[in-house]
Amino acid sequence: MKILVTNDDGIYSAGIAALADALKEIAEVTVVAPSEEQSAVGHGITMKYPLRVTKYHKNGNFFGYAVEGTPADCVKMGIRNIMGESPDLVISGINHGSNTAINIIYSGTVSAAREAAIMDVPAIAISVTSHDAKDFRYAGKVAKMIAQKVIEHGLPQGTLVNVNVPNFPENEIAGILVTEQSKAKWDDIYEKRTDPFGKDYYWLTGKLVEIENEKLGDQFAVKNKFVSVTPIHFDLTDYDTFKKMKSWDIEKIFNEKTN
């Protein structure tokens, strides 16, 4: 089995090292990850600038390829140029910080896995729910288990699996739940400050406004110490609204007006 490993925290981060270590027990692992942190870049790709690729060593040993680009760039480049073939699986992570609810939209970790799904490669994104996470061994075990399950059962074209692991010792984990993307959203606040030259600047802060008792949600699961496993896809069409909009009569009106 061949697995391409990437992330958005950068190739030097502790999470990707733990992920590669765990997966080496079951697969031939190729690491292609951003040379710098790329958190909250969403599904950006690099087109205005060329990409550069360098070999990254850890403790004197070759660890993987560092790409001066986004997580989605790493997956494209990893599959098209570095591996030159589709791996059996792409796994992105282990992210330092949770990717539940609306954060999935902003997440570089998830967008890397989504890029793989677009390229018809089964994919998993995996995160630990704290930015201060130190021990990624349990999440590594989860990644290995979910990887084996995905290979065993397969995924529909265009679907990926988003995994969030609570930042607790293994013996405190309540279990694992298949979940939906929670509807929880951020209440943003821009904190205004003034620089030493008298000019204003703004920092984005805010808090995630949770929804009470959203029992099928990813956010509810991790809050209750469950590992959350959510299947997500990138068919963004809202089919209910599609049907309703047909009755807006814009098709008819506009044809009459313009032709």
Next chain:
Amino acid sequence: MKILVTNDDGIYSAGIAALADALKEIAEVTVVAPSEEQSAVGHGITMKYPLRVTKYHKNGNFFGYAVEGTPADCVKMGIRNIMGESPDLVISGINHGSNTAINIIYSGTVSAAREAAIMDVPAIAISVTSHDAKDFRYAGKVAKMIAQKVIEHGLPQGTLVNVNVPNFPENEIAGILVTEQSKAKWDDIYEKRTDPFGKDYYWLTGKLVEIENEKLGDQFAVKNKFVSVTPIHFDLTDYDTFKKMKSWDIEKIFNEKTN
């Protein structure tokens, strides 16, 4: 009616000027747009750096607020700090280049509208299908018409409307169609070059592989000179796979193994 206008091509682009002009006929327009081009940034937001906001003038007149950030940053900043209240509508565009099929995922234009939808503000993304588009007047008329329709009918929470206008004179437009996101995807190629210092670099190129006779798709519509109007949302859960994964027995297996 109050409308917040933004884009991803930058506040100085021709498309956003045409959009603001068209909408001023029906609403009080506030422009908040990136100070520099932000194409293909996806749904990035700025957290590692502070944001700066400056007033942008055009021909000596105040045009809008330039934000040193992403399209999604502009919407957050525009609503939370500059307007200080939710507008009736957010419209992002007019983008220079189409945002159909998988391009929706990479699009800064669409992500700005999506950010508005996340903030419970009805939103529209509008694009003209050529990077070389010069005349945005017809697309401006379309934006105005769709804006009025969205206000009249409303949109479900979390849904936005993605509009693509073929780059043809008004009298050659075939009509308007309510569509679905096409399944067409890019076949990427990285072109390898060598810099004057002997180091390799890679440019992303490729072509969109279209799907024959995808008659409900946005890509099919614009190819046939129809304006395409697609309702999209950000509930990414794949509910079919959710049900199937329940039978993977990962919940049961994992609870037994770990507890």
